[in-house]
Amino acid sequence: MASFYGIGVGPGDSELLTVKAINTIKNLDVLYVPQAHKGSKSVAERIATPYLPATLAIKKRHFPMVKDWDTKMESWRKIADEIKDDVQQGKNVGFLTLGDPSVYSTFSYLADILIPVIDVQTIAGISSFSQITASLSIPLMLDDESLEVVPATADKEKLAKVIDLNDNVVIMKIATNFKKVYQILKERKLLDKTVIVENASMANQRVQRLTEYSADDQLPYFSTALLKKKEA
Amino acid sequence: MASFYGIGVGPGDSELLTVKAINTIKNLDVLYVPQAHKGSKSVAERIATPYLPATLAIKKRHFPMVKDWDTKMESWRKIADEIKDDVQQGKNVGFLTLGDPSVYSTFSYLADILIPVIDVQTIAGISSFSQITASLSIPLMLDDESLEVVPATADKEKLAKVIDLNDNVVIMKIATNFKKVYQILKERKLLDKTVIVENASMANQRVQRLTEYSADDQLPYFSTALLKKKEA
Known part of the structure; x- marks a missing residue:
């Protein structure tokens, strides 16, 4: 069964990913990453770079960092909808989180939206x-x-x-x-x-x-x- | 330079060790483990088993789990003394901690005793x-x-x-x-x-x-x- 995985990459050092995080990344078909400034990689993506397969499809999406709740939720719902479609087509989908996905993470909102409709798994990271x-x-x-x-x-x-x-x-x-x-x-x-x-x-x-x-x-x-x- | 390493092995699943924990274990010369009941392995040792080199010297020591502070401190000081000798002889020494070494761990007492005399490193784990x-x-x-x-x-x-x-x-x-x-x-x-x-x-x-x-x-x-x- 395909799943949506929230993967903690730890706080900065690429050696601080767990074996479980790396094995999960290896089995992904699609990785959603935040669109960073000026085309550079997000911090989480940079940390996970040594483990990202060359063939992995990367979907860059804009996660607005604004205070307005409705604006944020609208973007997250759209992204969650795309993730749902990918998983329902049998793809394993990943989302990387700096540190631990349980600690102040955008992933929690995506998980909350998606748990009722697809399988969601969280891979703990070093906070x-x-x-x-x-x-x-x-x-x-x-x-x-x-x-x-x-x-x-x-x-x-x-x-x-x-x-x-x-x-x-x-x-x-x-x-x-x-x-x-x-x-x-x-x-x-x-x-x-x-x-x-x-x-x-x-x-x-x-x-x-x-x-x-x-x-x-x-x-x-x-x-x-x-x-x-x-x-x- | 040889060091004393406190290594977090996470809460139970062997896949929850970090790459850094595994690389640290690979470079150890000696591992101190608690003497468990009836000759069985401690929980932390069991979790780390897939990564322990066959050649690694294991020193089983008794860490009393008693309320009396002086009794505990006496045992820890003796073990810390042995660890100090090993490190000063150029050996990399490890101590495994269930979960995260920063969270309610015996390692903290050993670190506190040893930091003034030898190099001490802590490898974070999933709590x-x-x-x-x-x-x-x-x-x-x-x-x-x-x-x-x-x-x-x-x-x-x-x-x-x-x-x-x-x-x-x-x-x-x-x-x-x-x-x-x-x-x-x-x-x-x-x-x-x-x-x-x-x-x-x-x-x-x-x-x-x-x-x-x-x-x-x-x-x-x-x-x-x-x-x-x-x-x-």
């Missing part, structure tokens, strides 16, 4: 926060500790509660809301317990304590904060 | 909670949602706060504290928003809504709860 701690050889959590992963887009009150309640906090999408997060952590004297990882697992990865930044700094898009209250 | 959502093709989190991972060993007040604050909650180690968690979720009418995954990604995986259980049920050791407030 950016897992690779961040691996690259530093520190734990995400230990013993009775908790871990919270929260986007910096959450409101200030929720972010403050999350930070107060948990031992370990990963703050995603921090570039667009840096000042807000910086101020919450500064008020709590937690700047020196927080590291900022820019471009995790990419060639230009940079790790620095939050004390090295000031509130008005501009961070790269792929930036993540990791607060560990028990770290020195 | 059980990532594979749980992948196997169900549902997201861990989407959009502005948060995710909390908390052990059921946390106190009741903290568990209640975590459950009240977050959209998505993974409750680990639930087997030993099932009744407490069941009651918190029942009080909040969240039993039908919670699934229990027994033996995630193993041959005997079982997924059921929490409404199928009663408070006094005994769950298998490898059981995890996943609460998604926005799920139907």
Whole structure:
């Protein structure tokens, strides 16, 4: 039976794909990829390049990155419709996801639309926060500790509660809301317990304590904060 | 330069190792594994078996699973000392971790002891909670949602706060504290928003809504709860 596969390619290093992801890619007939800027490959496609068969049909489609929900949903429904047709014609169809398809991924919307009509499979990938701690050889959590992963887009009150309640906090999408997060952590004297990882697992990865930044700094898009209250 | 490697083997399926984990295993001279019951292999060793070179030296050591901190630390320090000697003699030494070495792993203690004296590298793995959502093709989190991972060993007040604050909650180690968690979720009418995954990604995986259980049920050791407030 043909299926639609959401495939996690991990955070950047091509060695961080699983054997299952590679075997799944080998058996694909069609791969849908986001139309990137200026004809270049998407980040996920670039990471998976060593494993893409030369004969694989690539369908580039535009996934709008806009706030308007209806605009996004209309595009996704159209793409989901094409994927459905391909799978119903017996083709194995893939969609690559940076990191893990379960973590803030466009694939989840496609899966939600398609699960009622075709077989959908998800191939887990290494998430950016897992690779961040691996690259530093520190734990995400230990013993009775908790871990919270929260986007910096959450409101200030929720972010403050999350930070107060948990031992370990990963703050995603921090570039667009840096000042807000910086101020919450500064008020709590937690700047020196927080590291900022820019471009995790990419060639230009940079790790620095939050004390090295000031509130008005501009961070790269792929930036993540990791607060560990028990770290020195 | 020789190093000590903590290697995540994922939650059960041997295909869920990354290429990096497999390449790291290929270059090991020595692998330290926990002494399992009755001479059988540990779960992590069993998962990695297809990739273990026939010539690899295996050192079985006893890692006591006891509550007494000093007893545990004494054993770990002894093993860390042996590992240090091996690495300083130019051997690449590995230690396998079920799931992800950053998530509640004994490796973190060994790394903490050894980082000041030898080179330590961590190879990220697929965590059980990532594979749980992948196997169900549902997201861990989407959009502005948060995710909390908390052990059921946390106190009741903290568990209640975590459950009240977050959209998505993974409750680990639930087997030993099932009744407490069941009651918190029942009080909040969240039993039908919670699934229990027994033996995630193993041959005997079982997924059921929490409404199928009663408070006094005994769950298998490898059981995890996943609460998604926005799920139907």
